[in-house]
Amino acid sequence: MTTEIQPAAELVALVGDFARREIAPLVAEYDRAEHIPRNLLDRMADLGFFGGVVPVEDGGLGLDHVTFASLVEEVSKVCQIMGTLVSMPSGLVGAGIARYGTPEQKERWLRPLAQGRIFGGSAVTEPQSGSDVAGMQTTYRREGSGFVINGTKAWISNLDIAEFFLSFATVDRSLRHRGVSAFIIPRDTPGLGLHPYKDKLGFRPICTGEIVLDNVRLGPDSLVGDEGHGFEVAMTAVERGRLGVAARSVGLAQACMDEAIAYARERRAFGHPIAEFQIVQSKITDMTVGVHTARLLVEDAARALDRGDRGRRLTSMAKMYASDVAFRSAADALQIHGAYGVSPEFPVGRLFRDAKVLQIVEGSNDLHRAIIGEMAVGIRSDS
Numbered sequence: 001m002t003t004e005i006q007p008a009a010e011l012v013a014l015v016g017d018f019a020r021r022e023i024a025p026l027v028a029e030y031d032r033a034e035h036i037p038r039n040l041l042d043r044m045a046d047l048g049f050f051g052g053v054v055p056v057e058d059g060g061l062g063l064d065h066v067t068f069a070s071l072v073e074e075v076s077k078v079c080q081i082m083g084t085l086v087s088m089p090s091g092l093v094g095a096g097i098a099r100y101g102t103p104e105q106k107e108r109w110l111r112p113l114a115q116g117r118i119f120g121g122s123a124v125t126e127p128q129s130g131s132d133v134a135g136m137q138t139t140y141r142r143e144g145s146g147f148v149i150n151g152t153k154a155w156i157s158n159l160d161i162a163e164f165f166l167s168f169a170t171v172d173r174s175l176r177h178r179g180v181s182a183f184i185i186p187r188d189t190p191g192l193g194l195h196p197y198k199d200k201l202g203f204r205p206i207c208t209g210e211i212v213l214d215n216v217r218l219g220p221d222s223l224v225g226d227e228g229h230g231f232e233v234a235m236t237a238v239e240r241g242r243l244g245v246a247a248r249s250v251g252l253a254q255a256c257m258d259e260a261i262a263y264a265r266e267r268r269a270f271g272h273p274i275a276e277f278q279i280v281q282s283k284i285t286d287m288t289v290g291v292h293t294a295r296l297l298v299e300d301a302a303r304a305l306d307r308g309d310r311g312r313r314l315t316s317m318a319k320m321y322a323s324d325v326a327f328r329s330a331a332d333a334l335q336i337h338g339a340y341g342v343s344p345e346f347p348v349g350r351l352f353r354d355a356k357v358l359q360i361v362e363g364s365n366d367l368h369r370a371i372i373g374e375m376a377v378g379i380r381s382d383s
Contacts, residue, residue, distance in 0.1 A: 015075055157208050164184055181223060183230075193214065252355055
C-alpha cells in the first residue's frame, strides 16, 4: 500500500483518472451481476483511496472534509457504489469508532478499514423503526462483564465483504435515545445471521440485506464509547455519512449532465441535433444549475465539519438537496435519451435507479425536510 500523502488536487485527479480507466469499463457488468470485483477494491486500497478524513496516525489520509467530498464525488461520477465504499471509513462505518473508540478498537478495526484491508458495515436501520434511531427495537442485556444482543437490522450494506458491523441496541426501549449503546460485532460471532436481498431496484452491486442477532454474546471490548451513549456514536456516523451521500449525489448528477449533453449533440431529429432544441437546452440548464448549487452546498457542509461544527443542519440540507438534484437530473437525462434511455447500452438507466435510492438512504428526504423545518422554527437544535 502507498503511504505517500499527496497534495489534495493531485489525489482527486488520481482518483478520477483511476475511475475512468479501471472502474468505468466494468460498471455495467458488475451492476448486472450484483457483485463488486474484489481485485478492483484491492487496487483502490493499494492507492490509498479509502483513507479519507481518518487521521494519519490511525491509518488514514487525514484529509480535510472538503477534499474528501471532492474525492467521493470524483469516484461517483463513474460509480456511486464505489463512492459509497470510499466514504464508509470516514462516515457511516468509521466515524463513530474514530471519535469514540478505544486505542485498541482503532488499531484492530479502524486502521485496516481506512487502509482498505478490511471492510465493515453499519447496522442502524431496523424493519420497524427505520430512520427513528431512538425508537430501535433491538435490545441488549448485561451478562457478567459482557453483553447479549437480540434483534433485527434491515437494509444493511456489505453483508458479503464486511469483517465487522458497528451496531446499536437499547437496554430499555422506553428510554429512547438514552438507552442506546454501540457495539462492534465481528462477522464470525455466533448468533449473527446475514440474509442478503437480491435483485434490488438500485445500488445493485453492494450486498444489502437483513442482519439477525440471536443471543449474540459480546465481551466488554465490543462496547464503543460509554454505555447509554450509543446515540451519539450513531449520529456521528450518520451525519458524516450524509456528507458522503451528498457528494455521491453530486457526482451522479454530473454524470447525468455529461451523458445528456454528449447524447444531445449526437442525436439528430427533424434534421438537427437535439441539442439545438429549446426544450432539451432547458433540461440541461436545470442540470447545470442544480449540479453547481448542490456542489456549493456540499462544500459548505464540509467546511462546517472542518471547523469542528456538528453540521446537523448543513449535512441534512446537502444530503436532501443534492439527492433531489441527482434524481431530477437522472429523470431529465433519461427523457433526453428517449427510448435509448432504457437500453443497457447507455448508463442513464442505472443512474436513474441509483438516484432514486439516494433520496432514501441515510434518512429519507422527507425526514430531512422535517429536520430542517424544525431547526428553522426553533423546535430542534443544530448543536
